Amino acid sequence: MAKTKGALIGCGFFAVNQMHGWQDLDGVEIVAICDRDPERLHLVGDQFGVDRRYRSADEMFDDGGFDFVDIATTVGSHRALVELAASHAVPVICQKPFAPALADAKAMVAAAEKAGIALMIHENFRWQTPILAVRAVLDSGVIGEPFWGRVSFRSGFDVFSGQPYLARGKRFIIEDLGIHSLDIARFLFGDASRMTARTRRINPDIAGEDVATMLLDHDNGITSIVDVSYATKLPEEPFPETFVEIDGSRGTLRLGKDYKLTVHGPDGTTRSVVAPNLLPWASRPWHNIQESVALIQKHWVERLAEGREPDTSGRDNLKTFALVEAAYRSAEYGETIAIADLL
Ligand code: NAD
Ligand code: 89V
Structure with missing residues (x-):
């Protein structure tokens, strides 16, 4: 062929x-x-x-x-x-x-x-193996109906050495990294209708914000917190891991450091490690992101061949990008922003 x-x-x-x-x-x-x-x-x-x-x-x-x-x-x-x-x-x-x-x-x-x-945005974080594992737990129904969630990325990793432009932009962490976390929140909890955000700049050597705390009201009643920081100095650097917490009507889910996943339901607690594969060309700690690149590209080729819209199509990703815009507006004006007003 x-x-x-x-x-x-x-x-x-x-x-x-x-x-x-x-x-x-x-x-x-x-x-x-x-x-x-x-x-x-x-x-x-x-x-x-x-x-x-x-x-x-x-x-x-x-x-x-x-x-x-x-x-x-x-x-x-x-x-x-x-x-x-x-x-x-x-x-x-x-x-x-x-x-x-x-x-x-x-x-x-x-x-x-x-x-x-076809237009697809390369929004790869929802294709990370640990995030797909969290989605699978939600789909299994073991924790029941989610009512609260948190998507958290807190790090002190020096991203500026590899990507110096990140230090120069007026917008930094929400636009570059929070955009991934907000997309994960949509992937796990559904579309959001309202956004409230607060930002800070801790690192004096950069132009944009390096800390953001965002509160989302999702259409289906779930409340989530998406918090991101590149000013967080931890004893063990977790870059580039995303942590997830979800409370449901029948149990809870926690995705923590070193890709450890704990799922608690009516029948007990299961603990597993949902680590990404280390592809032959990949290197730690980037391998989680690198594997998700390979997976989203595979998805693109499949959808292109089938003539079907990719999951992170431009049309879909407008809803993630609107959350970014809403977060900056909310932080600037101290107000809650209705997402429908932006789309
Ligand atoms: P980079 O600056 O290292 O590379 C960009 C390259 O594009 C440069 O070599 C530049 O010369 C070239 N370029 C720019 N405009 C061009 C044009 N009009 N025509 C031809 N060449 C042009 O940047 P990067 O760090 O590789 O980031 C690139 C993009 O990838 C950014 O949008 C960044 O946010 C994104 N990114 C995504 C992830 C992810 O996980 N999805 C991770 C890192 C970066
Ligand atoms: O994934 C990204 O977009 C990267 C990083 C993880 C460094 O924020 O820019």
């Missing part, structure tokens, strides 16, 4: 994981890559044996010859590149954060719909 051909734009820090993920997938081949920076183009092209290399995305699209494009650039270029893909009717994956602002994200969804192409 002919291989599905992809192209990748943005050969930076994170794209290497995406290239590994594509390389591992049977039936997929990345046939062209693009980066404005010739050094990154050279490094990634040589590492993954891709001969077609472009410094301009326009030129790469003009030459064509691929079935989808994977955008792994930083947020400022996402709208222009998605619109470029739409103008060439090429299905597109775009890294998170979706866009600089909700209006841009809506325009991107509209462009993809008008062109009749």
